[in-house]
Amino acid sequence: MTQAANPTGNDRGFLEGGKYPGLFGWIFSTDHKRIGLLYMYAIITAFIVGACLGLLIRLELIAPGETLMGAQTYNAVFTLHGVIMIFLFIIPGIPAAFGNIFLPLHIGAQDVAFPRLNLLSWWLYIIGAAMALASLFGGGGAPDTGWTFYVPFSLETSTNVSLAAFGVFTLGFSSILTGLNFIVTVHRLRAPGMTWRRLSLFVWALYSTNWVQVLATPILGITVALIVLERIFGAGLFDPTMGGDPIMYQHLFWIYSHPAVYIMVLPAMGVVSEIIPVFSRKPMFGYVAVAVSSLSIAAFGSLVWGHHMFTSGMSDTAILVFSFLTFIVAIPSAIKVFNWVATLYKGSISLAPPMLYALSFIILFSIGGLTGLVLGSAATDIHVHDTYFVVGHFHYVMFGGTGFAFFGAMHYWFPKIYGRMYNMRVATIAWAFLFVGFNILYFSMKLVGLRGMPRRYYDYVPEYTTLNVVATVGSWVMAIGLITMFVNIFVGMRRGAPAGDNPWKSATLEWTLSSPPPAENFEKEPVVTHGPYDYQEAGLL
Amino acid sequence: MSEEEAHVVSYRTYILVWIGLLILTTVTILAAQVDLGAWNIWLALGIATVKSALVVLFFMHMKYEHWLLRLFFLGALATLAIFIGLNFFDILYRYE
Numbered sequence: 009m010t011q012a013a014n015p016t017g018n019d020r021g022f023l024e025g026g027k028y029p030g031l032f033g034w035i036f037s038t039d040h041k042r043i044g045l046l047y048m049y050a051i052i053t054a055f056i057v058g059a060c061l062g063l064l065i066r067l068e069l070i071a072p073g074e075t076l077m078g079a080q081t082y083n084a085v086f087t088l089h090g091v092i093m094i095f096l097f098i099i100p101g102i103p104a105a106f107g108n109i110f111l112p113l114h115i116g117a118q119d120v121a122f123p124r125l126n127l128l129s130w131w132l133y134i135i136g137a138a139m140a141l142a143s144l145f146g147g148g149g150a151p152d153t154g155w156t157f158y159v160p161f162s163l164e165t166s167t168n169v170s171l172a173a174f175g176v177f178t179l180g181f182s183s184i185l186t187g188l189n190f191i192v193t194v195h196r197l198r199a200p201g202m203t204w205r206r207l208s209l210f211v212w213a214l215y216s217t218n219w220v221q222v223l224a225t226p227i228l229g230i231t232v233a234l235i236v237l238e239r240i241f242g243a244g245l246f247d248p249t250m251g252g253d254p255i256m257y258q259h260l261f262w263i264y265s266h267p268a269v270y271i272m273v274l275p276a277m278g279v280v281s282e283i284i285p286v287f288s289r290k291p292m293f294g295y296v297a298v299a300v301s302s303l304s305i306a307a308f309g310s311l312v313w314g315h316h317m318f319t320s321g322m323s324d325t326a327i328l329v330f331s332f333l334t335f336i337v338a339i340p341s342a343i344k345v346f347n348w349v350a351t352l353y354k355g356s357i358s359l360a361p362p363m364l365y366a367l368s369f370i371i372l373f374s375i376g377g378l379t380g381l382v383l384g385s386a387a388t389d390i391h392v393h394d395t396y397f398v399v400g401h402f403h404y405v406m407f408g409g410t411g412f413a414f415f416g417a418m419h420y421w422f423p424k425i426y427g428r429m430y431n432m433r434v435a436t437i438a439w440a441f442l443f444v445g446f447n448i449l450y451f452s453m454k455l456v457g458l459r460g461m462p463r464r465y466y467d468y469v470p471e472y473t474t475l476n477v478v479a480t481v482g483s484w485v486m487a488i489g490l491i492t493m494f495v496n497i498f499v500g501m502r503r504g505a506p507a508g509d510n511p512w513k514s515a516t517l518e519w520t521l522s523s524p525p526p527a528e529n530f531e532k533e534p535v536v537t538h539g540p541y542d543y544q545e546a547g548l549l
Numbered sequence: 550m551s552e553e554e555a556h557v558v559s560y561r562t563y564i565l566v567w568i569g570l571l572i573l574t575t576v577t578i579l580a581a582q583v584d585l586g587a588w589n590i591w592l593a594l595g596i597a598t599v600k601s602a603l604v605v606l607f608f609m610h611m612k613y614e615h616w617l618l619r620l621f622f623l624g625a626l627a628t629l630a631i632f633i634g635l636n637f638f639d640i641l642y643r644y645e
Contacts, residue, residue, distance in 0.1 A: 223628050259639065263632050310628070311635060323642035329635070 021524030038123035044108030054096035082466035083152035090155030116199025139175030187221030201536035213278025228264035262313035276413030288355025301340035334384035365416030372408025397457030423507030430500030441489030448482030
C-alpha cells in the first residue's frame with residue numbers, strides 16, 4: 009500500500025518536528041497524540057515495575073515460610089504492586105493513552121477540547137506517580153496497608169501512608185481532568201455528519217467512562233484527604249472512641265473504587281468492540297445495545313460498591329440491597345458479550361494478534377465476571393471473602409480483561425501510531441505464552457482460594473504448596489510472554505516494515521489518515537457519511 | 550445562554566437575594582433554639598437547601614443558563630443524593 013500525501017511534508021507525521029526541539033517538544037507538547045504517547049510510555053513503564061513486583065510476590069509464595077522476604081517487606085511489596093497496577097496502569101491505561109490519541113481522530117476533530125489541560129493532566133499523573141514511588145523511601149518506610157488504605161490500620165501504621173495517599177489524590181485530579189476534557193470534546197468537536205449513532209463504540213465506551221471519572225473520582229480524593237487529616241490532626245472521623253465510624257471509610261472508599269472498576273473495564277470493552285468487527289469483516293451486531301450498555305454499566309456500576317463490604321459489619325438490609333444491585337450489572341455486561349459473539353457469527357474471522365487479544369478478553373472477562381457473581385451473592389461471599397479466590401477473580405477481570413485489551417489496542421493501533429508493523433509470528437507466540445501462563449497462574453489462585461488460603465499473607469500452611477508452585481510457574485510462563493511481546497513491539501517500532509495507512513481495512517476515521525497521522529490530523533474537516541463499521545459503504549469489503 | 554450574549558443581573562436582584570439569605574440565616578438560628586425533636590434537623594436542612602438554591606440560581610447564574618447545563622448540574626446533585634441515600638440502607642438498619 010502506498011503512503012497517502014502527507015500535508016506536513018514528511019513521512020513521520022506527528023512523531024517528527026514539534027514546537028520545541030528534542031525531549032521538550034514532547035513533554036511540553038499540547039498535541040493530543042504526543043500526550044497520548046507520553047501516557048503510553050509512562051503507563052507501560054509503571055506496568056513493568058508492577059509486574060516485577062508481582063513476580064516477586066509469586067516467588068515468595070513458591071514455598072511456605074519465609075522464602076525471599078519477611079512479612080513487613082511482603083506487605084510493602086503487595087501494597088505497591090496494587091497501587092501501581094491500579095492507579096498507574098489500569099485506571100489511566102486505555103483512556104489516557106489510546107483515548108487521547110484516538111478519541112479526536114475517531115470523531116474527526118483537530119485535538120481535544122482543552123489541549124493545555126490535557127498536558128496538565130499528564131504532568132499531574134507524573135507528579136502523583138513520583139509521590140507514590142517516593143513514599144517507598146521516606147518517613148517510616150513503604151506503606152503496608154494494601155492499596156485500599158483501610159482504617160483503622162492505615163491510621164495506626166507508622167509507615168509512609170500520608171505521602172502515598174497524597175499521591176493517589178493527585179492522580180485522581182489527573183483522571184478527573186481527562187474525563188472532563190473528553191466529555192466536552194465528544195459534545196462539542198464532532199465533525200459534520202458525525203452523529204451520535206455514528207460514533208465508534210470506543211468513543212461511546214470512553215464517554216461513559218468519563219462520566220464516572222468526573223462524578224466518582226472526587227469522592228476518592230476527599231476520602232484519601234480525610235486519611236491524611238486523620239493521621240496528622242486526629243480528626244476522629246473514622247475512630248469509634250471519638251464518635252467516628254470505621255465502616256464509613258469503607259463506604260467512601262468503595263463509592264469511588266467500585267465505579268473505578270468500570271473506569272478500568274469500560275474502555276477495554278470499547279477496544280474489543282473496535283477489534284471484533286474489523287477482524288470479522290462484519291458490521292457490529294447490536295450497535296445501539298452495545299452503546300447503551302456502556303452507559304448503563306456506568307450508571308448501575310456506581311450503585312454496587314457495598315458488595316465489597318459484606319463481612320465488614322454493615323447492616324443486613326444494606327447487604328441485601330447491594331447484592332441485588334450487583335446482579336443487575338451482569339445484564340449489560342452480558343449484552344456486550346452476546347453482541348460480540350453474534351458479530352463473530354458467520355464472520356470472515358482472521359486471527360491476527362489484535363483479534364487474539366480481543367477473543368481472550370471475551371473468555372477471560374467472562375470467567376472473571378461469572379466468578380464475580382459468586383462474590384456478589386452474600387451467602388457464598390462470606391466463605392470466600394479475603395481468600396485467593398477473590399485475588400484470582402479480580403485478576404481475571406482486570407488483567408485478563410483490561411490488561412489484555414490494552415495489549416490488543418497496542419497491537420491494533422500500532423501500525424497507525426508508528427506507520428510500521430511488528431512481526432506477526434512473534435506477536436502470536438507472545439500472545440500464546442501470555443494466555444497459557446495467565447490461566448495457569450490465576451486459575452490456580454481461584455482453586456487455592458476455594459480451599460481456604462487467605463490473601464495478603466507471606467506464609468501459608470503446607471497443604472497449599474502444590475497449587476502455589478503451579479501458580480508461580482505460571483507467572484514465569486507469563487513473564488516470557490510479556491518480555492517477548494514488549495521486545496517485539498520495540499523492534500517493530502524501530503525497524504518494522506512500512507504498514508500502509510489502513511492495514512486492517514477498518515472503517516473508523518483514523519485509518520483515512522496517513523500513518524503516522526500528520527500533526528494537525530485532518531487537512532480539512534472531514535464530512536462523515538457512514539457509520540464506523542459500515543465496511544460496504546466505505547468500500548472496504 | 551449562548552457564549553455571545555452574557556446575562557446582566559441587576560444590583561437590585563443581587564441585594565434582594567442577599568437580604569433573603571440573611572433572613573434565612575436568622576430563621577436557622579432561631580429555629581435551632583426551639584426543640585422540635587427530629588424535625589430540627591429536617592428544618593435546618595430544608596432552609597440550607599433553599600439558601601444554596603438561591604446562591605446557585607442567582608449568584609452562580611444557573612437561572613439564566615442553557616437547559617443542558619442545568620440538567621448536568623442537577624444530574625451531579627442527583628448522583629450525590631443517590632450516593633448518600635444508599636448509605637442509609639446501612640446506617641439506619643445497622644444495629645437492628
